[in-house]
Amino acid sequence: MEAIPDIEAASLRSDRFRLEREGDWRRLEAIVTALEKGRVRRIADEDLMELPVLYRKTASSLAVARETSLDAATLAYLEALVRRAWFQVYGPRVGLAGWARRFFTGGWSASVRALWLDICIALFVMVAGTVVGWLLVAQDDNWYYALVGGMDGGRGPSATREQLLETLEPTASAQGLGAFAAYLFSNNAGVCILAFALGFAFGVPTLMLLVHNMALLGAMLYVFDQQGLVWPFAAWLSVHGTTELFAILLSGAAGLHIGRSMVFPGTRTVMASAAEAGRRAAQVMAGCVIMLVIAGLLEGFVRQLVGTAETRATIGGIMLGLWLAYFLLVRPRAGAGAEGAP
Known part of the structure; x- marks a missing residue:
């Protein structure tokens, strides 16, 4: 019966972890989506300046999520977001x-x-x-x-x-x-x-x-x-x-x-x-x-x-x-x- 409190505690930690950082994730996702669609002019200068910082924060969140075995949905979301952001921060700026x-x-x-x-x-x-x-x-x-x-x-x-x-x-x-x-x-x-x-x-x-x-x-x-x-x-x-x-x-x-x-x-x-x-x-x-x-x-x-x-x-x-x-x-x-x- 002790397994139920452990599951509840893990779920609570996962929810708290996500709530504390979700704002940065959503902000990064919005910037990356706009860049992928070629809508650079619609992105505020402040957001463009924060892009590398937000990328590093999200990559750090992914590392923590992997170490603490957070829920699979959060892990999948962060992995996809970090990959997309990497191409915008470090990837080639133009296509072939x-x-x-x-x-x-x-x-x-x-x-x-x-x-x-x-x-x-x-x-x-x-x-x-x-x-x-x-x-x-x-x-x-x-x-x-x-x-x-x-x-x-x-x-x-x-x-x-x-x-x-x-x-x-x-x-x-x-x-x-x-x-x-x-x-x-x-x-x-x-x-x-x-x-x-x-x-x-x-x-x-x-x-x-x-x-x-x-x-x-x-x-x-x-x-x-x-x-x-x-x-x-x-x-x-x-x-x-x-x-x-x-x-x-x-x-x-x-x-x-x-x-x-x-x-x-x-x-x-x-x-x-x-x-x-x-x-x-x-x-x-x-x-x-x-x-x-x-x-x-x-x-x-x-x-x-x-x-x-x-x-x-x-x-x-x-x-x-x-x-x-x-x-x-x-x-x-x-x-x-x-x-x-x-």
Whole structure:
């Protein structure tokens, strides 16, 4: 018979606990509901200021409720309310559509412009790597095979002019080009991700990777130049190259940005400096993935179907102009800001 008083006492404690705190719970619920419905203007400034405090109070109430084994209905209510409030206090402020709109209307370009010094360094290294590749093969043809390996596609130093021209000819049919485009995207994405990831080793491996990849290009340019075909080859390459090489440039710059922030953290700790640089560089890398998708489509379809060097060069030039115009001219709206921008 003693169980009945115990049950009554527990029920009394539960009722008292709820009555003492229910006002804060209801107030928090009203604020969260208004935020979820997008009715921010209907919320008083005082309530918005109190939102984090009310959230912490309710989370504390939930912890107490769990420890004291209050009734299941109260526990379920508090758990649901705390989850909803957490997303409003700490969760993302915009949905996927809002993030994409902010990203493409200035967030990405602002992050790229913030890396201007790293882009200049990466560009210098890439040009130097191209020159190194050219000079090495000019001294010894064996360097060509050391750099290019099995990826020459019949474009080696021993190839005749006719053989080299044949490798630049368009494909008569688009059959199978989809799989080819997917392969090219996968390969290029691997290079970009590696260039970015190696930045955590203070940027040195990133520089070496950029030199190696561009030395390969320099070696091939030399081979085509020896047969008087450097212009057709450059035009053939430009269709996708202006987009692909731009993406590799930005990926390398993103990696260098992280490495440079670790070497020169300023007044912050190394980890804090690297974390801030990482957020900015990650946004740049998200855009690089989009560029690589476009480059894969251009390389897998357009380049294979377009025949004349002039048309190929025009397409490549237009793509380069579009990228430069976007990165230089598109800026975030006032007050919008850019994630990770300084």
